[in-house]
Amino acid sequence: MISTVTLNPSIDYLIEVDQFKVGAVNRTAQEKMFPGGKGINVSIVLKNLGVDNKALGFVAGFTGHEIDRLVEEHGVKSDFIELEEGLSRINVKLKSDEETEINGNGPAILDSHLKALYSQIDTLQSGDILVLAGSIPSTVPSDIYKRIMADFKERDIHVVVDATKDLLMNVLECGPFLIKPNHHELGELFGVTITTQDEVVEYAKKLQEKGARNVLVSMAGDGAVLVSETGEVLKHTGLKGEVKNSVGAGDSMVAGFIAGYIQHGSYEEAFKMGIATGSASAFSYNLATKEEVEALLKCL
Numbered sequence: 665m666i667s668t669v670t671l672n673p674s675i676d677y678l679i680e681v682d683q684f685k686v687g688a689v690n691r692t693a694q695e696k697m698f699p700g701g702k703g704i705n706v707s708i709v710l711k712n713l714g715v716d717n718k719a720l721g722f723v724a725g726f727t728g729h730e731i732d733r734l735v736e737e738h739g740v741k742s743d744f745i746e747l748e749e750g751l752s753r754i755n756v757k758l759k760s761d762e763e764t765e766i767n768g769n770g771p772a773i774l775d776s777h778l779k780a781l782y783s784q785i786d787t788l789q790s791g792d793i794l795v796l797a798g799s800i801p802s803t804v805p806s807d808i809y810k811r812i813m814a815d816f817k818e819r820d821i822h823v824v825v826d827a828t829k830d831l832l833m834n835v836l837e838c839g840p841f842l843i844k845p846n847h848h849e850l851g852e853l854f855g856v857t858i859t860t861q862d863e864v865v866e867y868a869k870k871l872q873e874k875g876a877r878n879v880l881v882s883m884a885g886d887g888a889v890l891v892s893e894t895g896e897v898l899k900h901t902g903l904k905g906e907v908k909n910s911v912g913a914g915d916s917m918v919a920g921f922i923a924g925y926i927q928h929g930s931y932e933e934a935f936k937m938g939i940a941t942g943s944a945s946a947f948s949y950n951l952a953t954k955e956e957v958e959a960l961l962k963c964l
């Protein structure tokens with residue numbers, strides 16, 4: 665079974681404004697709302713690809729109810745823990761000449777809520793996959809993902825982590841199966857700017873030395889690089905197409921990689937599925953569908 669954890673889900677409010685002007689009243693040309701948060705996006709895309717999974721995490725207030733409803737509408741099983749206070753965040757995704765994102769901090773999560781999550785995670789079985797993805801509200805300690813993974817080695821649970829900074833660095837010693845920073849986040853971890861795929865390989869290997877098994881580094885329109893635990897280095901320079909909404913492309917790539925790995929047991933196939941699924945999401949307003957992914961796979 666696959667479970668995803670989104671500690672800080674969101675409603676993504678996607679708006680398009682022609683020539684956005686700071687400090688002025690701008691009117692939208694188009695607006696859409698999606699359930700968001702990285703783990704939730706992974707769950708939806710896995711489901712679209714025909715991979716059964718369950719979404720876990722915390723929701724709060726009327727926005728939380730709407731996230732729950734929208735996730736269900738996508739046919740994804742969920743078991744969200746409801747917080748008594750606060751509101752799940754609304755993240756604004758503004759598309760104009762450039763893409764701008766404003767992400768909220770999210771509601772306070774208390775120790776009692778975390779205990780409830782630990783109880784859910786205790787039920788995972790050997791061979792299960794757990795995806796820990798996205799930021800955490802400021803009330804949650806930055807080693808939370810590491811705490812969740814504490815006894816996983818003995819239980820043979822494959823953990824996928826999509827996070828940044830300390831949240832990511834802290835889990836490396838626990839040997840995550842897969843991590844997926846983008847190249848900016850990878851550079852940030854080492855205080856450098858990364859622009860080339862050779863530099864990506866160099867720094868991805870450093871994360872492997874610290875414990876990560878497979879390191880998948882996404883580079884938006886410039887493709888991705890995989891440094892696998894079997895020593896393979898796979899590179900792709902990116903599929904070409906019209907970008908409609910790149911929010912969630914990284915999460916889609918994670919979902920595609922997992923689906924490909926389950927289906928074929930090969931890192932090469934998983935990598936291809938990751939690329940095709942990430943781009944399929946970028947080339948449509950919604951997250952990738954199976955048909956869109958299959959069409960792009962033919963280009964790889």
Ligand SMILES: Nc1ncnc2c1ncn2[C@@H]1O[C@H](COP(=O)(O)OP(=O)(O)OP(=O)(O)O)[C@@H](O)[C@H]1O
Nearest residue numbers: 846882883884885887888912913914915942943946
């Ligand atoms: N403009 C684009 N053109 C083609 N493919 C893209 C584009 N943007 C993203 N992709 C595909 O999706 C993958 C993941 O994208 P990206 O590097 O933007 O992830 P991310 O930064 O984690 O995004 P997010 O946080 O929004 O999910 C890329 O490696 C690529 O395969």
Ligand SMILES: O=P(O)(O)OC[C@@]1(O)O[C@H](CO)[C@@H](O)[C@@H]1O
Nearest residue numbers: 674700701702755767798799912
């Ligand atoms: O603030 P975080 O948790 O880092 O990222 C949240 C978020 O930007 O990530 C997803 C896209 O990857 C969106 O659905 C969501 O709004």
